[in-house]
Amino acid sequence: MKNKTKWKVDESHSEVGFKVKHMMISTVKGAFEDFNATVETENEDFKNANFSFTAKTDSINTKNDDRDKHLKSEDFFNAAKHPELTFKSKSYDGDKVVGDLTIAGVTKEVKLDMDFNGVAVDPYDQTKAGFEISGKISRKDFGLTWNAVTEAGSIVVSDTINMAIDLQFIKQ
Template identity: 70%
Template sequence: MSNTLNTTWKIDDTHSEINFKVKHMMISTVTGSFKKFEGRVETSNEDFKNASFSFSAVIDSVNTNNGDRDKHLKSDDFFGAEKFPKLSFKSKSFDGEKMVGDLTIKGVSKEVTLETEYNGTAVDPYGQTKAGFEFEGQISRKDFGLTWSAVTEAGSIVVSDKVKLIASLQFIKQ
C-alpha cells in the first residue's frame, strides 16, 4: 500500500510575474501585468505531474505603465474591477507539459490550456526549497465578456481579441 503525502507550495511573489500581451491597432504590442496575486500547488510527487494548481490576481493591480489605460482596463468596458475584484485559475489536469484548467474573468469561466515548462527545483541560500515554472497560453478576451472595441479611421481594430498570457512563477515548499 503506497502512502501518498501531499506537499503544499505557495507562490513566491518576489520571484514571480504574471504578464499579458495584446496587439494595439494590430501594429504594436502592449504588455501588462498584475502586481498582486497569490497561488498554490498541491502535489504528491517530485515532478508535479497531476498536481493541483490554483491562482488568483487582483484586478485593481493591473499595470500597463499607463495610468489612463489601466483605469480603462479596470472599468466595466474591460475587467469591471469593482464588481469582479479578482481573476482566478484552477487546474483540472497537468501532464508535465500542458496544464488544462478553468480561468475565471469577470464572472465567466472557460477552459484554457497552458503550455508549461517546469524549470526544476532548488534550495535557496536560506534553506527554502523552490520550484520554477513558465506558463504560456492564449485566450479570446471576448469569451470572458471583455468586449470593448473601437476602430480607427483607417479601419484598424484598436485592441485585438487575442490575448497572450505569460506567467513565470516560483513556488516555495511549505
Template identity: 70%
Template structure:
C-alpha cells in the same frame, strides 16, 4: 501512500503578465501586481500537481494610468463588481496545464503550455520550483468585449491575449 506537499507562490520571483496587440502594429504588455497562487503535489516532480491562482483585477499595470483606469472599468474587467480573476487546474501532465479560468462572471476551460524548470534549494535552505506558463485566450470569450476601430479601419485592441506567467513556488511542508 501519498504525502501531500503544499507550495505557495514566491511573489518576489514571479510575474503574471499578458500581451495584447495594439492597433495591430505594436504590443502592449501589462501585469497584475497583486496575485496569489498555490500548488499541491504528491512529489517534487509535480506530476498531476494541482494549481490554483487568483489576481486582483484592480492591480493591473500597463505603465499608463489612463489605460489602466480603462481596463479596470466596465469596458473590460469591471474591477468594482469583479475584483478577482482566478484559475483552478484540472490536470497537469508536465507540459500542459488545463483548468478553469474565471474572468468577470465567465468561467471557461483553457489549456496552457507549462514548462517545469525543476526544483532547487536556495541559499537560505528553501526548496523552490520554477515554471514558465504561456497561452492565448480570446478576451471576448470572457466578456471583455470593448472594441474600437481607428479612422483607417484598424482594430485598436486585438481579441487575442497572450498570457506569460513566470512563477516560482516555495515548498511549505
C-alpha cells in the same frame, strides 16, 4: 494515500504578465501586481498537481494610468464588481495545464503550455520550484468585448491575449 506537498508562490520571483496587440501594429505589455498562487502535489515532477491562482483585477499595470483605469472599468474587467480573476487546474501532464479560468464572472476551460524548470534549494535553505506558463486566450470568450476602430479601419485592441506567467513556489 500519499502526503501532499504544499507550495506557495514566491511573489518576489514571480510575474503574471500578458501581451496584447494595439492597433495591430504594436504590442502592449501588462501585469497583475497583486496575485497569489499555490500548488499541492504528491510527485516530484508535479504531474497532476493542483494549481490554484488568483489575481486582483484592480492591480493591473500597463505603465499607463489612463489605460489601466479603462481596463478596470465596466468596458473590461469591471474590477468593482469582479475584484479577482481565478484559475483552478484540472490536470497537468508535464507540458500542458488544463483548468478553469474565471474572468469578469465568466468561467471557461483553458489549456496553457507550462514548462517545469525544476527544483532547487536557495542560499536560505528554502526549496523552490519554477514554472513558465504561456498560451493564448480570447478576451471575448470572457465577455471582454469592448473595442474601437481607427479611421484607417484598424482594430484598437486585439481579441487574442498572450499570457506570459513566470511562477516560483516555496515548499511549505
